[in-house]
Amino acid sequence: LRGPQGTLYGKNTTAGAINVLSQRPIFEQEGYARLGIGRFNQMDLEGAINIPLSDTLAVRVAGASSRRDGWIFNTFNGDDVNAIDIQAGRIQVAYEPEGRHAFLFNLNGSLNRSDKFHGESVGLSATGTNLQGFREPNDGIRLASYNNAGEINAGQFGGFFRYDYDGDALQFASITAYNSTRQQIQLDTDQSPFRLIESNRRSKSWQWSQ
Numbered sequence: 001l002r003g004p005q006g007t008l009y010g011k012n013t014t015a016g017a018i019n020v021l022s023q024r025p026i027f028e029q030e031g032y033a034r035l036g037i038g039r040f041n042q043m044d045l046e047g048a049i050n051i052p053l054s055d056t057l058a059v060r061v062a063g064a065s066s067r068r069d070g071w072i073f074n075t076f077n078g079d080d081v082n083a084i085d086i087q088a089g090r091i092q093v094a095y096e097p098e099g100r101h102a103f104l105f106n107l108n109g110s111l112n113r114s115d116k117f118h119g120e121s122v123g124l125s126a127t128g129t130n131l132q133g134f135r136e137p138n139d140g141i142r143l144a145s146y147n148n149a150g151e152i153n154a155g156q157f158g159g160f161f162r163y164d165y166d167g168d169a170l171q172f173a174s175i176t177a178y179n180s181t182r183q184q185i186q187l188d189t190d191q192s193p194f195r196l197i198e199s200n201r202r203s204k205s206w207q208w209s210q
Helices: 005-009
Strands: 030-038 042-052 057-068 072-074 084-094 103-113 152-168 171-188 198-208
Touching: none
Parallel strands: none
Antiparallel strands: 030 042, 042 057, 057 084, 084 103, 103 152, 152 171, 171 198
């Protein structure tokens, strides 16, 4: 394996990299839509539309949404937990004048307001209870008892500008990118109706790259 994988994709990338690229705008009008449905009112939507504005300018807009009700009944407060609520979108503008130059603008973002996925409380005593005498409800994974159901509140926003030059003796690409993330995750770590171990993690990050 040869190449600057560590420089481009992070240190210790010695086994190569899987490079996932978004569909660029093209100079034909097209689009698609997909719909998936499932139990617990699950609905997954995905679609994109590509619009050429001229022979040298094209726009592509894409989006996705995934929603599902909770499928675990919380006996502590009577709510259904482990719901999913995720949305994402992207807009791209391609400008390719005649000649050796090509420009691409990309803005993208996503939002996740799902419940935090929970496991099952397993007591270590002979009767399966924890130190407070709590034992997980007997209906397997469809019943649980959490005093803090937990949630995810995460968002991402980013974009990049790419310039390509295709010369006879030189091909050149410049990518200037920005990405920011924020998240707050609440979790009932002890998986029981008692306030033993709970966590509330918050983080923010942003980066520029060239």
